[in-house]
Amino acid sequence: QRPRNFPPGPPPVPIFGNVLQLSMKNPMAGLDKLSAEYGEVYSLFLGWRPAVVLHGLQAVREALVTKSVDFAGRPQGMMINHVTEDKGLIMGNYGAVWREHRRFALTTMKNFGLGKRSMEERILEETDHVCTRLGENAGKSLDPVTLVHSAASNIICSVLFGHRYDYQDPVLSFIINSFKENAQIANGPWAAVYDTFPLLRRLPLPFQRVFDNYRALKKHTVEIVEQHKHTRARGEPRDVVDCYLDEMDKRGPEGCVLEEERLVMLLLDLHFAGTDTSSNSILTALLYLATHTHIQAQCQTEIDGVLGGRGRVSFEDRHRMPYVMATIHETQRLANIAPLGVFHATIRPTKLMGYDIPEGTLVITNLTSVLFESSQWERANDFNPAHFLNDDGQFVKPEAFLVFSAGPRVCLGELLARMELFLILVTLLQRFRFLWPEDAGNPDLSPVFGGIQSPKPYRVSVRLRGNQGA
Numbered sequence: 001q002r003p004r005n006f007p008p009g010p011p012p013v014p015i016f017g018n019v020l021q022l023s024m025k026n027p028m029a030g031l032d033k034l035s036a037e038y039g040e041v042y043s044l045f046l047g048w049r050p051a052v053v054l055h056g057l058q059a060v061r062e063a064l065v066t067k068s069v070d071f072a073g074r075p076q077g078m079m080i081n082h083v084t085e086d087k088g089l090i091m092g093n094y095g096a097v098w099r100e101h102r103r104f105a106l107t108t109m110k111n112f113g114l115g116k117r118s119m120e121e122r123i124l125e126e127t128d129h130v131c132t133r134l135g136e137n138a139g140k141s142l143d144p145v146t147l148v149h150s151a152a153s154n155i156i157c158s159v160l161f162g163h164r165y166d167y168q169d170p171v172l173s174f175i176i177n178s179f180k181e182n183a184q185i186a187n188g189p190w191a192a193v194y195d196t197f198p199l200l201r202r203l204p205l206p207f208q209r210v211f212d213n214y215r216a217l218k219k220h221t222v223e224i225v226e227q228h229k230h231t232r233a234r235g236e237p238r239d240v241v242d243c244y245l246d247e248m249d250k251r252g253p254e255g256c257v258l259e260e261e262r263l264v265m266l267l268l269d270l271h272f273a274g275t276d277t278s279s280n281s282i283l284t285a286l287l288y289l290a291t292h293t294h295i296q297a298q299c300q301t302e303i304d305g306v307l308g309g310r311g312r313v314s315f316e317d318r319h320r321m322p323y324v325m326a327t328i329h330e331t332q333r334l335a336n337i338a339p340l341g342v343f344h345a346t347i348r349p350t351k352l353m354g355y356d357i358p359e360g361t362l363v364i365t366n367l368t369s370v371l372f373e374s375s376q377w378e379r380a381n382d383f384n385p386a387h388f389l390n391d392d393g394q395f396v397k398p399e400a401f402l403v404f405s406a407g408p409r410v411c412l413g414e415l416l417a418r419m420e421l422f423l424i425l426v427t428l429l430q431r432f433r434f435l436w437p438e439d440a441g442n443p444d445l446s447p448v449f450g451g452i453q454s455p456k457p458y459r460v461s462v463r464l465r466g467n468q469g470a
């Protein structure tokens, strides 16, 4: 039963709630229909658990920005909380432990928080490896998925652990595959079964795979932390692990929320959140550029004009590349990496657009509905970099660009992700042309639905550009 003055929604059936009324493969169309019937704020039952769904900029903004703290919690008692042993940052509830870890991670990952090697340097170093691999494939076509996932994982590994893996290293594919499989299961029907039927949780069903993968990843991360404890020099951090250990030393054991077990979970969270998100954004950008070569060429003209003979781009160059910035942002909008964001929860009783929302209510921010809202975007379903340009051709970011969400829980890796996208894509466009292979048929640009979306598998032809060439 819905509480009094709770947002309206479809009648639930016993035990299942409304989950059977939505397609598990892709619930987005079903959610749009419900919004058309019940409004911008409506409710659903996921099994026994009531959830409020926010549709469109107005509702999402009121919750995340205007009532920010009220909506800054995370639902508890779900599979993902159990997998991370209630110690992760992403699913950590609003409170001192989450706040301290978020502050620590944000400060450390600022450009100069990581000791001698800046974030920019780490990204550009990895980009060189990508260019070498692409150069070997010049004149041919390749499936860029493994290369781009490996590069994104290596960048976050370099930031977290000061280490990158060779692209052939089996540890790298173990990490990427484990995170990928976990994301798939954790956002699929088996996670819903786990969350809805507590009595089934100990049975050998497919969701156990997520726990197995996580245990293996945790063991690997614990070993890295142990190695760091032996090789670190206090006060001279090389990476996030060293920074955390330094911070623990500085604060001492008394009343400190920083502890080694939490460090391991923080590393796993950042590694997970920083891999598929960035890589699928880059893969989507390459797909759109290869299939819209006039836009690619316009980016290359701007890049050549700004960089001249300079071999290396810097993040500062973005201010002189409005068209490139607009193109990257537009591909991010269309990539729609986190279509339903990450689930929120209310931390106290509150109101939203006139409805009463009790404490602890699960809240789903339908970011897709904002990124494709026809009143916010002139041509919402097209690839149109002009969405991010004003009449003077300058780069502007519309309020409805919520790929990183908003409010106190806004993506913690936004700066890193923006740097990666800009530095990698500009370097690649400076050196290569990407073409849709002639024998590949018509491109299918629609993404594969998931908690983190990806483009459909594709191949792309790679051509070397001349020094400054066209």
Ligand code: HEM
Residues within 6 Å of the ligand: 089, 090, 091, 102, 156, 269, 270, 271, 273, 274, 275, 277, 278, 281, 337, 338, 341, 342, 343, 344, 403, 404, 405, 406, 408, 409, 410, 411, 412, 413, 414, 416, 417
């Ligand atoms: C283009 C790439 C990325 C996109 C589109 C993206 C998007 C998002 C979104 C939508 C959220 C949910 C915010 C909310 O709960 O309202 C989120 C949370 C988060 N992201 Fe990202 N992300 C990206 C890259 C990264 C990277 C590179 C990192 C790692 C350094 C990262 C770390 C996190 C963390 C830790 C959270 C949870 C924050 C919290 O709960 O306080 N993300 N991200």
